[in-house]
Amino acid sequence: MFRNFTQVVDYARKLETKDLIVANPEDRSILIAINDAFQMGLIRPVLVGDKKKILDLLMELGIRKNGYEIYNAVDSKDAALVSVKLVSKHSNAILMKGHLQSNILLHEVLDKEHGLKMDSLLSHIGVLDIPNYHKLIFIADAVMNILPSEKEKMEIIDNTFKFVNSLGIYKPKIALISAVEVVNENIRSTVEARNIVEKLKDSDDFYIGGPFSVDIAVSHESAKTKGINHVVAGDSDILVFPNIEAANTFYKSTTFLANSTAAGLLLGASNPIVLTSRADSYKSKLYSIALAVVSTDIL
Numbered sequence: 001m002f003r004n005f006t007q008v009v010d011y012a013r014k015l016e017t018k019d020l021i022v023a024n025p026e027d028r029s030i031l032i033a034i035n036d037a038f039q040m041g042l043i044r045p046v047l048v049g050d051k052k053k054i055l056d057l058l059m060e061l062g063i064r065k066n067g068y069e070i071y072n073a074v075d076s077k078d079a080a081l082v083s084v085k086l087v088s089k090h091s092n093a094i095l096m097k098g099h100l101q102s103n104i105l106l107h108e109v110l111d112k113e114h115g116l117k118m119d120s121l122l123s124h125i126g127v128l129d130i131p132n133y134h135k136l137i138f139i140a141d142a143v144m145n146i147l148p149s150e151k152e153k154m155e156i157i158d159n160t161f162k163f164v165n166s167l168g169i170y171k172p173k174i175a176l177i178s179a180v181e182v183v184n185e186n187i188r189s190t191v192e193a194r195n196i197v198e199k200l201k202d203s204d205d206f207y208i209g210g211p212f213s214v215d216i217a218v219s220h221e222s223a224k225t226k227g228i229n230h231v232v233a234g235d236s237d238i239l240v241f242p243n244i245e246a247a248n249t250f251y252k253s254t255t256f257l258a259n260s261t262a263a264g265l266l267l268g269a270s271n272p273i274v275l276t277s278r279a280d281s282y283k284s285k286l287y288s289i290a291l292a293v294v295s296t297d298i299l
Contacts, residue, residue: 001168002136004129005261005287008167012042012293019090020274020289021046023083023105024076024098026053027278028061033285034096035063042293048083049073049098076100084108087271088115094292096274102143109269121145121155122268124275125163126251127291130260133218138164138172138238142247143275144266150192153240157196159267160238161206166295172237175217176210177246181228183211189242207231214239214250255280263288265295272296 002008020043025031031054037043044067047054051072058065071086073079080100087095095116097105109116124143129136140160145152157174164172176193183190193210200208209232215222220234241247254260262284266273272292276285 001170004136005127005263005283005290008287008294009040009042009290012290013040015042015293016092017041017044018293018296019044019046019093020096020292021083021086021093022048022096022098023079024049024073024100025096026050026057027099028057029280029282030098030285031057031061031063033282033289035061036286037289037293038067042290043094045069046086047071048079048086049076076104080105080108084111084114084116091271092296094272094274094289094296095269096289096292097276099278102275105275106144109266109273116269116271116273118268118270120159120268121152122266123156123159125160125265125267126247127263127265127287128251128254128260129262129287130254130258132258135237137218137236139247139251140238140240142241142244142251143264144244146244148243150195153192153196154199157200157208157238157240160240163265163267163295164237165205169237172206173232173235174206174208174238174240175212175232175236176208177214177217177239177241178211179213181211181213181216181226187211192242209233210240212236252277255284261287263291265292 025047026049034045038045046069048071087093123141126139126142140156178189183194190211209230217236223233255262264276266275272295274288274292276288
């Protein structure tokens with residue numbers, strides 16, 4: 001079980017080196033993260049974008065191009081297409097979003113002709129190392145699914161469980177997040193949380209509870225004060241949010257205001273997909289690559 005990103009990187013260094021195919025890597029923090037992962041032996045870098053800009057940036061950063069495979073692309077759409085096609089040819093390759101909009105890359109990922117889209121729902125997993133929380137915490141879905149239905153939340157839970165289980169969390173604690181911890185027929189997320197818990201409460205794979213407000217999910221003191229006695233309360237591994245606004249706001253607020261470090265992957269495709277924000281730090285990009293390496297080895 002990984003308690004922080006340093007442990008993730010240390011484990012990834014022991015594994016087989018993976019091909020990392022990056023669409024539009026024309027960004028300093030992206031290239032620094034890729035090069036660090038390369039120097040650690042985590043990945044073999046395959047860069048797809050404006051070849052001249054890539055080479056110029058590598059030179060500016062003092063990075064030797066030896067060991068780099070570089071493909072020229074005429075624009076970001078072309079880079080996304082070429083990258084996805086390259087990944088589809090290698091079962092253990094990792095796809096990474098570079099300096100381009102997510103929807104451009106996802107358009108190619110979702111094209112069934114390329115073979116990356118499987119039958120399962122695609123969902124995003126955000127992984128946060130928050131200084132005042134006692135372990136890594138996983139959140140879904142801050143990027144991909146805007147207003148997931150009850151059925152889609154069940155699929156997101158399945159994707160997320162499989163991922164955290166592969167990281168050594170063998171019976172994760174899942175909290176279904178809402179604004180309040182009581183069922184209110186006027187708040188759809190509380191009703192869906194009640195229904196999902198009822199369906200999954202007897203699972204031997206994980207503990208699940210909700211609806212919970214965020215404070216109950218992550219604070220024993222808040223749970224005790226509000227009279228919530230539940231195995232998940234105050235010790236959640238996974239927070240499942242009701243919609244993209246809530247999840248994305250939590251993800252970015254903890255990153256920019258609580259000094260947390262974030263990493264992000266797209267789950268449900270045939271290959272791991274590193275899907276970080278263009279505003280994410282160099283460390284976030286490096287840790288996302290390390291998580292993808294680990295998941296590739298296990299999935």
